[in-house]
Amino acid sequence: MTFRDRILAVYRHETPDAVPFMLDLSHWFYHKHQLPWDLSKAYDQPEFELIDFHKQHGIGFYLPNLASFYELFYADDVQCTVVKSPEGNEITWEYVTPLGSIRRTRRWDEHTYSWGIPAWGIHTEQELRALGYALARRSYRPRWDHYLAWKDHIGDAGVAYAVFAYSGMGHLLNYWLGIQGTINAMMDWPDATREVIDRINQNNLLCIDLLAQSPAEVVIVGDNFSSDIQPPAFFNEWSRAYYEQVIQRLHDAGKYVAVHVDGRLRGLLSVFRELGVDCIDAVTPAPMGDLDPAQCRAEAGVDMILSGGVPPNLWIEESDVETFREAVLRWLDLKHQSPRLIANAGDQVPPHAPEDRIFIMRDLVERYGRF
Numbered sequence: 001m002t003f004r005d006r007i008l009a010v011y012r013h014e015t016p017d018a019v020p021f022m023l024d025l026s027h028w029f030y031h032k033h034q035l036p037w038d039l040s041k042a043y044d045q046p047e048f049e050l051i052d053f054h055k056q057h058g059i060g061f062y063l064p065n066l067a068s069f070y071e072l073f074y075a076d077d078v079q080c081t082v083v084k085s086p087e088g089n090e091i092t093w094e095y096v097t098p099l100g101s102i103r104r105t106r107r108w109d110e111h112t113y114s115w116g117i118p119a120w121g122i123h124t125e126q127e128l129r130a131l132g133y134a135l136a137r138r139s140y141r142p143r144w145d146h147y148l149a150w151k152d153h154i155g156d157a158g159v160a161y162a163v164f165a166y167s168g169m170g171h172l173l174n175y176w177l178g179i180q181g182t183i184n185a186m187m188d189w190p191d192a193t194r195e196v197i198d199r200i201n202q203n204n205l206l207c208i209d210l211l212a213q214s215p216a217e218v219v220i221v222g223d224n225f226s227s228d229i230q231p232p233a234f235f236n237e238w239s240r241a242y243y244e245q246v247i248q249r250l251h252d253a254g255k256y257v258a259v260h261v262d263g264r265l266r267g268l269l270s271v272f273r274e275l276g277v278d279c280i281d282a283v284t285p286a287p288m289g290d291l292d293p294a295q296c297r298a299e300a301g302v303d304m305i306l307s308g309g310v311p312p313n314l315w316i317e318e319s320d321v322e323t324f325r326e327a328v329l330r331w332l333d334l335k336h337q338s339p340r341l342i343a344n345a346g347d348q349v350p351p352h353a354p355e356d357r358i359f360i361m362r363d364l365v366e367r368y369g370r371f
Helices: 003-011 026-033 048-057 125-136 144-157 168-178 178-188 190-210 231-236 240-252 268-274 293-300 323-337 356-368
Strands: 068-073 081-084 088-096 100-109 115-118 138-143 220-221 256-260 277-281 304-309 339-347
Touching: 003 144, 003 339, 026 048, 048 144, 048 356, 068 190, 068 277, 100 168, 125 138, 125 178, 125 190, 138 190, 144 231, 144 277, 168 178, 168 190, 178 190, 190 240, 220 240, 231 240, 231 268, 240 256, 268 293, 277 339, 293 304, 293 323, 304 323, 323 339, 323 356
Parallel strands: 220 256, 256 277, 277 304, 304 339
Antiparallel strands: 068 138, 081 088, 088 100, 100 115
């Protein structure tokens, strides 16, 4: 079976000939080749070099990180600009609305090869309402030609997931307010916070309905979930109704749904199992996560795909390679409980990971991942 055959077999509740193996190597690959990691624009062409690296080295592909398979537009009374600094080390997003202007900036960190957030962009209730106004006024146009170009170049080397952005709560936590700022907003401006989150989520569903018509087999969503930041009670209050709609609408259209949970797992695995999610992506077990592989399977049940397995700290050179091997094998052992399993990294392979660990994992999956 090909990488594509194996991945889709697992989604179809079939048993492949071996556990599918795939990695998100984008961050690692950009760092290795000193390529730009440009958040100021979406890629309208496949990342040919990245995909070819996967093909040449026997690594499944699945996540077109910086691609967009739809075009985004704002209403005439909302101006959205994205500006890079003259030095290229800062990107600023700005919305100008009838309710006021807001802006956020990200700053390049060469060591981590990532864009950090030096300060959050919302400080007042009025600014929060301006965000809700801007994001509620978005419209979407399909670009399935972009998706098909990625799919065609990937071929049998994997499955191109269609990636969708954050929920309303995800926008606040990850883009505009941060954890402390979001909690403060919930306490100080409860009505505005609820209204803004609901407005963003209602608009998001317009794009979900569009993706439901796409040629993609799998749609991946999520807020970079971690159960210490969004525990079940918090999620149920603020986001559950929205994700119920996302999952139902995509399932009704025959799509599979993956949710990106790259932090703490306890409690959230069972929540997403109840919602009927097909796959949890970026599963990070102990020592960085809070559950070992067996506990992950126990909470997820046997019908939900667990895609992940090797925590980021085990990929770096300072970590003993034998410990890395043991982590891969512990993850592969889960195949005896359920074939709903994908061998992957706990989130992205980090930028400073030695290349040989990628190949070690590949070879271990090939040898010990057979059913």
